[in-house]
Amino acid sequence: MSQADATLTAPPPARREKLVTADGTPLRRALERANRRRKLTALALVAPLLAFILIFFAFPIAQMMWRSVDNPQIVNALPRTLQALETWDGQGIPDEPVFAALHADMLEDLDRPRREQAIGPLGIRLNYELSAARSAISRTSRDVPNFEAPFSDAFTDAHRLWGQPELWRIIKREGRPLTASYYVAALDREYDEAGNIVQRDENRRIYVSLFGRTLALSLAITFMTFALGFPIAYFLANLPMRYANLLMIAVLLPFWTSLLVRTSAWIVLLQQQGVINELLVNIGLISDGNRLNMIYNQTGTIIAMTHILLPFMVLPLYSVMRTIPVTYTRAAKSLGATPWTAFRRVYFPQTLPGIGAGGVLVFIISIGYYITPALVGGQSGRMISNEIARHIQQSLNWGLAAALGTMLLVGVLVLYWLYNRLVGADSLKLG
Amino acid sequence: MSASESRDGFVVFDGVQKSYDGETLVVKDLNLSVGRGEFLTMLGPSGSGKTTCLMMLAGFETATHGEILLDGRPINSVPPHKRGIGMVFQNYALFPHMTVGENLSFPLEVRGMGKSDREKKIMRALDMVQMGAFANRRPAQLSGGQQQRIALARALVFEPELVLMDEPLGALDKQLREHMQFEITRLAHDLGITTVYVTHDQTEALTMSDNVAVFDDGRIQQLDPPDVLYEAPRNSFVAQFIGENNTLDGVIKEIRGETCIVELDGGEVIDAKPVNVNKVGERTTVSIRPERVESNKDRLGAHAHTIKAEVKEFIYMGDVFRTRLKVAGNENFIMKTRNAPDQVRHKPGDMIEIGWMPTDCRALDHA
Secondary structure: OHHHHHHHHOOOOOOOOOOEOOOOOEHHHHHHHHHHHHHHHHHHHHHHHHHHHHHHHHHHHHHHHHHOOEOOHHHHHOHHHHHHHOOOOOOOOOOHHHHHHHHHHHHHHHHOOHHHOOHHHHHHHHHHHOOOHHHHHHHHHHHHHHOOOOHHHHHHHHOHHHHOHHHHHHHHHHOOOEOOHHHHHHOOEEEOOOOOEEEOOHHHOOHHHHHHHHHHHHHHHHHHHHHHHHHHHHHHHOOOHHHHHHHHHHHHHHHHOOHHHHHHHHHHHHOOOOHHHHHHHHOOOOOHHHOOOOOOOHHHHHHHHHHHHHHHHHHHHHHHHHOOOHHHHHHHHHOOOOHHHHHHHHHHHHHHHHHHHHHHHHHHHHHOOOHHHHHHOOOOOOOHHHHHHHHHHOOOOHHHHHHHHHHHHHHHHHHHHHHHHHOOHHHOOOO | OOOOOOOOOOEEEEEEEEOOOOOOOOEEEEEEEEOOOOEEEEEOOOOOOHHHHHHHHHOOOOOOEEEEEEOOEEOOOOOHHHOOEEEEOOOOOOOOOOOHHHHHHHHHHOOOOOHHHHHHHHHHHHHHOOOHHHOOOOHHHOOHHHHHHHHHHHHHOOOOOEEEEEOOOOOOOHHHHHHHHHHHHHHHHHHOOEEEEEEOOHHHHHHHOOEEEEEEOOEEEEEEOHHHHHHOOOOHHHHHHOOOOEEEEEEEEEEEOOEEEEEEOOOOEEEEEEOOOOOOOOEEEEEEOHHHOEOOHHHOOOOOEEEEEEEEEEEEOOOEEEEEEEEOOEEEEEEEEEOOOOOOOOOOOOEEEEEEOHHHOEEEEOO
16 A cells, blocks of 8 residues: 555656657647747748848858968969979979979960969969069060970079079968968968978068057057946936937937048047147147147047947947946945945946947957048058958958958957856847 | 924934925925834825935935934934935845845945954844845845845844835735735834834735824825824825725714714714814715724614615625615715624615714814
């Protein structure tokens, strides 16, 4: 009797029967079937945006990242030469068979229809590594049909670069479908004669310090937006809704003005003969010879970008502060805290999700900002994105631009990961 | 009307007025004295000024005129954090980013208390509300009733002499609320602290308080112990606001000391006890509690006044019967009778005779 009771009250937990619906289908499958329609509808609603993001966002980014390592030019143009170079030890000038192979490669290329010729891209590619290489290639390729053996002399006569081991080392090193050389360049490094990666001469280092400056400027801008935005958000959050909405329009006003117009307005205000300098000179605060340099330098970038990005800090802060009831501060005061302690220990910690959201937003936007530094940054206020743009539009070294862009992307992701580890991204509140 | 002109209470409001917009007074000439160790409840409908009074006492609002004294010391210009008054807020206002222990530690830390003393006091306060095991939880992990206890413990942990409570039980369900009512009064009495409690729930006010101040229209309408408030309301607002109440409108025909004669609008003439009526010919509202009305002749006393009534509705409520009657033109006249073996269960449409003692029938100002 007692045994039967025991089994009744405590059935073995492992022997749970599979649940089925009234007609015998497993419950899980029935549930899936019931939910499928809803899932399909949801998918259909999301599909247009998903497709848009895939085509115009994910795909270009993947393309860009691919470009930073893609290296087909030498492999396409000089297959025989690369084969002949395999035995070369990298010292001195290669032997005659290599030059013969080069001759054969170039001759074959000249026979191809113009669109498919690989010599042009080859010159451009080699020029990234060695500045005279492009003219060497193009001049030589014109004369190649007239060359006669021994080809080593013919080539070195046509252009002196063929007599330099450096060019051959580059051809051998970059004669692979994938390359790290864009990243090597983006990190201010180069290959030495033995093929080791070493730092560039000090006067040729650009990108690392530019990355550092971009980081520092972005941090400064983030801090400035916080320092200016926090009091505004606090003020707005404690106003009656009517007035708060009205003043919020003032905060959002910059969004409704063209970026170019706003930036130009800063030029009018800040330049040497600008409104502020004129005013300071006229009231005698500074002399005419000591006009302040407030634009075309870092100061200009920080001022203009702080102005532009301020709403991105104010909005999340405001939305978080709105939800903090006044009773918390009151409770703190009733418990004996001075107004400052109540603010510091009770109010401020509750605004941290807003500060985090605003900070991450402003920082990530500003680290990739382009137009404002380009217009008001001058030389010292330039950021990494301006350098990327220069390589895309002017020097046409897309591989290097892609490498810089990828590094920027990875850097932002790493910083975001760090933020997530330290603060927790789920505490972000964007409004 | 002025409940206490004396300035010798522990908390004294002396001629306090408050206006937010400079045009209307939210609190009109408030005079109130709370004795040391007393449990005083400010009861009133929303907008009656009771919460404003509490906020002025806590220091979050300033009195437009008049003086507030705490232990004989004027505190009008003392900032809230220097008043040393414990406060329990409506939604508890537990700091969400701190654990329960840190919440309780906060008032002790800002007073510069050492760590070991703090821990001792926190444990004692938590044990006091039976929450000793919860020191490391966050407020969001607690139920409403538990948060309420923590809020109470936090308001008491720094041992204030005065504790203010602003509708602290409003967010709890009925059962928990009744339990907490009991606990709060027990704690307040055990610790001997003075409590000023704000509520709009009359049951809460009646069961918990030593004295209840009924607020309406920015004034204290009546300040008395619960039983006096219920049995002897001073005017028709208090009679209506506290408990259930039957009203009959009429005109004073004669006043003779402790009794007066009222001619009801239906023509009936009844005896009543004059409370705040002054002269013959004045319109009056007569108030009778439903449980003082009786239809069983055996239960009526010798001097009872009887009147004809028509039964409109009979509601069986278990322990009591509620009978809705039409009396002297009033169709919502309620009679509440105890469920006893000899009690009649009337049917709608019955014509019956009901009665009450003239002393239970109070002639008040016309509402």
